[in-house]
Amino acid sequence: MRTVGVEEEFLLVHAGSSQLAAAGDEVVAAAEAASDGQFEHELKRQQAELGTRPTTSLSELAGELRRRRSELASAAAGEGARLLACGTSPLDQHVSTTPVHRYEQMMRVFGRVARTQLTCGMHVHVSVESPDEGVAVLDRIRPWLALLVALSANSPFLAGEDTGYASYRTVLWGQWPTSGIADPFGDVAGYERARAALVSSGAAIDDGMIYFDARLSARYPTVEVRVADVCANAADAVTIAAVVRGLVSTAATAARDGREVLGVRSELLRAASWRxxxxxxxxxxxxVSTAHVVPAWNLIDHMVDVIGPALLDAGDSDLVHSGLEDLRRRGSGARLQRLAYTSSGSIDGIVDAVAAQTIA
Structure with missing residues (x-):
């Protein structure tokens, strides 16, 4: 059974006003002091991050996600802030950088892209047996990554305006020169050549800035899928993590069986991600197999059929089917935010709705 773990990034908002709160360091320190969980500061002081332990059990993952969100929210409350599971800030964009040498170097090298970058994603880690298996997986999951963007979409607003996008975080994150879909690597040597070239070219200051949509983790024996917005609803995060595990297992099986990589060009995959x-x-x-548009849920249902054997093997089938049906019925975080704005007539209504859902 492959392990799965999740990293989630959050915004911090002043409890008494609709302004971002530059309390990341304090919130992380308070959460760490009160818990045995994994919490980290982020690029901006208006953010905080949590990570779950690797587990084979989705029920354990769900329990830990809710527990860690609650702990981080409690730490935020102690600093006069609220925790917001939102891919971009519907509020102001007055941000400040966490005073760490690496982040300060990023400011100097990447200019405004780094200075104004304030996005919150969810990264899903799934264990692999070796780097060779990991690269084989990366090459084979490329056609499905855009569907994870659609399912997790939770960033329609930016600085008080509806962007017209469901996941504007995807657009903003795409400004980094190493972000987005990568060509097939072929083998570990090919992956290492691509990684080293981006660092030596100056597109990344170090390996941590290799921002491929899916990559080999630099710290863990995992494939790390990085395309999802942070989900307003923790249950959606678990559903998407289960889908990612199914994709990884299906791709690994295909590689072991000698099935070739589907030859989809990167520009078509970028178009799919944009849509x-x-x-x-x-x-x-x-x-992407036909380069035509089809109903979104038809394509999602097809993906679930493809990974169906892996879901059954892991015992994830019922959870994925019920989780996706719930998502289909109520919509993702983008719909939640737009409904909250329509009903309240204000950005404050979005903050209230998302903050409540974050710890539901």
Whole structure:
């Protein structure tokens, strides 16, 4: 059974006003002092991050996610802030950088892209047996990554305005020169050549800035899938993590069976990712096998059929089917935010709705 773990990034908002709170260091320190969980500061002081332990059990993952969110929210409350599981800030964009040498170097090298970057994603780690298996997986999951963008979409607003996108975080994150879909690597040597070239070219200051949509983790024996927005609802995060584990297991099996990598060009995959970011699951998405648009949920159902044997082997089938059905019924975080704005008529209504859902 492959282990799965999740990292989630959050915004911090002043409890008494609709302004971002530059309390990341204090919130992380308070959470660490009160818990045995994994918490970290982020690029901006208006953010905080949590990580779960690797586990084979999705029920354990769900329990830990809710527990860690609650602990981080309690730590934020102690600093006069609220925790917001939101991919971009619907509030102001007055941000400050966490005073760490590496981050300060990023400011100097990447200019405004780094200075104004304030996005919150979810990274899913799934264990692999070796780097060779990991690269084989990376090459084979490329066609499915845009669907994860659509399912997790939770960033329609930026600085008080509706961007028209379901996941505007995807657009903003794409400004980094190493972000996005990568060509197939072929083998570990090919992956290492690509990684080293981005560092030596100055597109990344170190290996931690290799921001591929999916990559080999620099710290763990895992494949790390990085395309999802942080989900407003923790249950959606667990569903997406289960789908990612199914994709990884299916790809690893295909590699062991000698099945070739599907030859989809990177520019088509970028187009598919753009459309997923633009519309989420609310309109048609790109079937990269035909380069035509099809109903979003038809494509998602097809993906679930493809990974069905892996879901059954892991005991994840019922959870994935019920979780996706719930998502289909109520929509992702992008719909939650737009409904909250429509009903309240204000950005404050979005903050209230997302903050409540973050710790639900």
């Amino acid at each position: 997923a970011a633009r519309f989420g699951t609310e309109q048609d998405l790109v079937d």
